[in-house]
Amino acid sequence: MTQPLLSIENLSIAFSQQGEKRTVVHDLSLRVHPGETLALVGESGSGKSVSALSVLRLLPSPPVSYPQGDIFYHGQSLLHADERTLRGVRGNKIAMIFQEPMVSLNPLHTLEKQLYEVLSLHRGMRREAARGEILDCLERTGIRHAAKRLGDFPHQLSGGERQRVMIAMALLTRPELLIADEPTTALDVSVQAQILQLLRELRNELNMSLLFITHNLSIVRKLADSVAVMQNGRCVEQNRADALLSAPAHPYTRQLLASEPSGDPVPLLPGSEPLLRVDKLSVAFPVRRGVLRRVVDRHQVVKQIGFSLRPGETLGLVGESGSGKSTTGLALLRLIASEGSILFDGKPLHAMNRRELLPMRHRMQVVFQDPNSSLNPRLNVLQIIEEGLRVHRPALSAAEREAEVIRVMQEVGLDPESRQRYPAAFSGGQRQRIAIARALILKPELIVLDEPTSSLDRTVQAQILALLKALQEKYRLAYIFISHDLQVVRTLCHQVMVLRQGEIVEQGECQRVFTAPEHAYTRQLLALS
Structure with missing residues (x-):
């Protein structure tokens, strides 16, 4: 077994509020080896994201403190590293995809400006060379007509498209370790499959390691080599993915596996008249160009939809x-x-x-x-x-x-x-x-x-x-x-x-x-x- 790329050793994380200290992560130990994907699974509030943010020291101190343990990257402590060392690691060596793209993307800047900023800052690329790489990465993450979308602002994208831009932004730096916090939450199954395939390709191409935070166990089955399950700030089970998913040892892991959606819809009462009738519903958004933002075209988004x-x-x-x-x-x-026609209760x-x-x-x-x-x-x-x-x-x-x-x-x-x-x-x-x-x-x-x-x-x-x-x-x-x-x-x-x-x-x-x-x-x- 090779030496771990990332090692979290007996880590505890505490928050101080109004003079009281509350420990939210207890004695956590995880290891990610080169080229390995470790999935971190658990409910909201179990400590997954807090642990991931601590790797890059992205939580404010105070109120956050680390009563015990350490985090090592290539054997070097990150908890005790100075700011200059951390700046060399953040983005360049360890990149992160955050869960909420609308919070992470700047609403005042176009996609091209935000993506170019990543390449300029971390790889020193000029705009002419960067444009081709930006377009390639956007297309690989599933953004259709990428060249036409570079001038768009985040609010002009769907939730899934914003998440894909965030993924592209992280992958542009070609990191050794990618921390992905629920990166496929807002994505449909086809794009989700495309993103998972892209992550596999980059893992093989760059020998990239992946710390993948998710609540979707079907993704864990497709992507992860190892799994760690967290509950109430503690790691309750760790194992190889195939072993853990086929024979979970802890009751909480068994509960997670049993929580997959099941059952039938609520029975319908016969003979009801329609409450809503929709016929030939269409929606088109104006396309604006130029300094004066004049309408030059209309983009048809919904075409002739009907149902009751x-x-x-x-x-x-x-x-x-x-x-x-x-x-x-x-x-x-x-x-x-x-x-089109929208009839509600007639x-x-x-x-x-x-x-x-x-x-x-x-x-x-x-x-x-x-x-x-x-x-x-x-x-x-x-x-x-x-x-x-x-x-x-x-x-x-x-x-x-x-x-x-x-x-x-x-x-x-x-x-x-x-x-x-x-x-x-x-x-x-x-x-x-x-x-x-x-x-x-x-x-x-x-x-x-x-x-x-x-x-x-x-x-x-x-x-x-x-x-x-x-x-x-x-x-x-x-x-x-x-x-x-x-x-x-x-x-x-x-x-x-x-x-x-x-x-x-x-x-x-x-x-x-x-x-x-x-x-x-x-x-x-x-x-x-």
């Missing part, structure tokens, strides 16, 4: 990032401009102006993919959840609004005693429950769920899916469920619509599509899942 949805029914929207799934959801809620939403739509808003709600972005960090949970009541039920008193918040928090499995706390004090799964409570408090009939479980670990994901099913059965809620996780779609959805580049390539009853897909693209998605 009954109370208590779930329609799954499936497809690659950028295929028009989220755009369709926003158009249905009239949050962006569209063409009323023509497409013909209503903003004032006419307002009384309809409480009947249609949305839960976004990333609760970190959709929850206001300056409001506490009570203020976040009651916000809709202030708009749509202004006659309620403060006490009545608070009573409604307590009721809905109990319904989604949140402790009402925590209603004065702010979003930062909650885990990812708890924040998603807050987002669901905010949508539910207005007693809607339709909820658009945009990747609501993609950033959650499997155990929390199973809890959220069970919650969505229970709420649907109790209130006969209709869901538009946007996802790239086909296992989740299968367990929740009655219908499925497969989108590719804004067009429907296949739609129908979910079980039929999954067992006997007619289109080659659908078969490809199923084969990769």
